[in-house]
Amino acid sequence: MSDKTYLTKGGYNKLKDELDDLKTNVRQQVLEKITEAKSHGDLSENAEYEAAKEEQAQVESRISTLERVLSTATILDEKDIKTDKVYILTTVLLKDLDRDEEVEYTLVSSEEADSENGKISVKSPIGKNLLGKSVGEIVEIKVPKGIMRYEVLNIKVK
Structure with a gap:
């Protein structure tokens, strides 16, 4: 049984749009590549055909993943x-207690994580350790580089 996925409405719509595009456009484009490659003859030594089949497998895998995620999603x-x-x-x-700097993160599902925009997964080491904490608490997070220490200064919903 798969885990429930929590998404924002925007995150759900983004994944749904990606799924729709994969099913209606990308899948067809890959089939056209396969057909074109087949027309070149011997498939046993046809790198173009092999590449198109690999792309097809990746597209179908992504479609399957998106269908699973969307079917189990709860929109928050x-x-x-x-x-x-x-x-x-x-x-x-x-507040990063070791560097005396402030950082801000928004905790999101893995599917919506975007570290460049401060959105971290609740399944990441930082996300897991922050869940359930309150303002004023000190959080020690074990990461590959060592232990990071933070104080929770504020919690809000954007």
Whole structure:
């Protein structure tokens, strides 16, 4: 049985759009590549055919993954998210106690994670350790580089 996936409405729509594009456009484009490669003759030594078949496998795998994620998704409404503790979809202001710097993260599902925009997965080492914490708590997070220490300064919903 697969885990439930929590998504924002925007995240759900983005994945749904990707699925629709894969099914209606990309799948057809890959089939055209396979047909073209087949027309070149001997398939046993046809690198173009092998590449197209590999691409087809990747596309079908992604379609399967998206269908699974979307079928188990629960869409969270940000107005229903509490800010007494760190939950999925909360934005957390932290003080890095080792560097004396402030950082801000929004906790999201793995499917919506985007570290460049401060969105980290609740399944990441930082996300896992922040869940359930309250303002004022000190969090020690074991990461490959060592132990990171943060103080939770603020919790909000953007």
